Amino acid sequence: MKLHGVGILGVGSALPANIVTNSDLEKTMDTSDEWIRTRTGICERRIAEAGVNTSDLAVEAAQLAMADAGVEVEEIDLIIVATVTPDVNMPSTACYVQAKLGAVNATAFDINAACTGFIYAMSVGSQFIKTGAYRHVLIIGAEVLSRVVDWSDRSTAILFGDGAGAALLGRAAEGEGILNCKLGSDGNLAHLLYIPAGGVKIPACKETVEERQHFIKMSGNEIFKFAVRAMGEVAAEALKEIGLDKEDMDFLIPHQANHRIIEAARKRFGLPEDRVIVNINRYGNMSAASIPVALDEAIRSGRVKRGDLLVLVGFGAGLTWGAAVVRL
Amino acid sequence: MDVFAKVKALIVDQLSADEAKVAMEVSFEELDADSLDIVELVMAIEEEFNLEISDEEVENIKTVGDVVRYIENHA
Ligand SMILES: CC(C)(COP(=O)(O)OP(=O)(O)OC[C@H]1O[C@@H](n2cnc3c(N)ncnc32)[C@H](O)[C@@H]1OP(=O)(O)O)[C@@H](O)C(=O)NCCC(=O)NCCS
Numbered sequence: 001m002k003l004h005g006v007g008i009l010g011v012g013s014a015l016p017a018n019i020v021t022n023s024d025l026e027k028t029m030d031t032s033d034e035w036i037r038t039r040t041g042i043c044e045r046r047i048a049e050a051g052v053n054t055s056d057l058a059v060e061a062a063q064l065a066m067a068d069a070g071v072e073v074e075e076i077d078l079i080i081v082a083t084v085t086p087d088v089n090m091p092s093t094a095c096y097v098q099a100k101l102g103a104v105n106a107t108a109f110d111i112n113a114a115c116t117g118f119i120y121a122m123s124v125g126s127q128f129i130k131t132g133a134y135r136h137v138l139i140i141g142a143e144v145l146s147r148v149v150d151w152s153d154r155s156t157a158i159l160f161g162d163g164a165g166a167a168l169l170g171r172a173a174e175g176e177g178i179l180n181c182k183l184g185s186d187g188n189l190a191h192l193l194y195i196p197a198g199g200v201k202i203p204a205c206k207e208t209v210e211e212r213q214h215f216i217k218m219s220g221n222e223i224f225k226f227a228v229r230a231m232g233e234v235a236a237e238a239l240k241e242i243g244l245d246k247e248d249m250d251f252l253i254p255h256q257a258n259h260r261i262i263e264a265a266r267k268r269f270g271l272p273e274d275r276v277i278v279n280i281n282r283y284g285n286m287s288a289a290s291i292p293v294a295l296d297e298a299i300r301s302g303r304v305k306r307g308d309l310l311v312l313v314g315f316g317a318g319l320t321w322g323a324a325v326v327r328l
Numbered sequence: 329m330d331v332f333a334k335v336k337a338l339i340v341d342q343l344s345a346d347e348a349k350v351a352m353e354v355s356f357e358e359l360d361a362d363s364l365d366i367v368e369l370v371m372a373i374e375e376e377f378n379l380e381i382s383d384e385e386v387e388n389i390k391t392v393g394d395v396v397r398y399i400e401n402h403a
Contacts, residue, residue, distance in 0.1 A: 038362065039362065039363075039364060219383065221363075221367050221383050221386070222383060224364065224367050225367060225370075225371055228368070228371065229371070260364050260368075264368055264371075
């Protein structure tokens, strides 16, 4: 069987207009701009207005990615939405996105790999193009995390934001596009970052609401250590598997969870600061949306150019981690 | 190299601390380290001495001496 190369034909992102700064948060919780900046690098985040759902942000990002690629909506064969904040538990957010886009020829499903979701979606979406089963695959990382964070828990509430980023995958020439994806999971560490209730294990009831069991629970420092170690390791492995190393890479686009994590991983990896894309200061952690939004901005601003070698790297709840090596 | 010397080298490297200031009784607060600096230092120590320090144990680490004693008791 002949395998096709897979490339990123277009990108797009969508961010709610509503900006919430650290000083805004000072008014509603016991925190300070200084603490948030020094511990996380975050200055502000976007929060979706009531009535705007994950699928709405996903649709906006997807339309921009399609326009960027010059691909019509009828040409979309598959839509994959990576999210931990679906519009509803059933059906998938991808099905709502399909309907809103009018992507009548597309199959649609979600992926739940938390902050690594976009890398997982890229890997899964690529397989269909590689084999020739599909021509055009929309992969979207979209989140409205502001509705699953506990606004009474200052150690998590300050970290997250809402947004969406999309990429349109299609065929590419050999040696171009997505050259390698490396994924990993360790379910033994699921308890470090999770939402306890709302699934079948602990269905929603009056008590679960009162006990705030429907919000994100996180062991921050354990996650910090895992993230710093995982990021460099999986990025290096993804490069090594195809005979490349960090010297070949033009830019690292890491998941934006905490600037301190990015910095610690960067130093371990031995990279200069100007080769790492950072936008966490403006958006906080948008889980599956962080990497595609950073990619879209880096391309749009001209910082990242066609022909550059990029490594996208993520880590998150699961635990999950993954990296993608892309010749843009 | 003894444990203190190794720990001192890690602290100087991780916290960009002044070598002359790093002594057993000195606290991390006095070295201007915040909680995430300590997490990063703990990571470096775990790797150097091949051990694991849990979050609860990290809470009890306040001074350079606490780290040295922890390693001596666990390595
Ligand atoms: C969350 C995180 C910033 C916490 O950092 P930390 O400084 O080690 O936080 P700790 O929980 O140890 O708290 C340290 C102190 O700051 C306080 N604090 C926590 N959040 C605060 C806030 N928003 N404002 C002010 N003070 C805060 C704590 O109460 C604690 O005070 P105490 O020592 O008096 O009890 C850090 O662990 C982190 O970023 N982890 C990774 C999380 C992540 O990226 N998750 C998503 C992965 S996809």
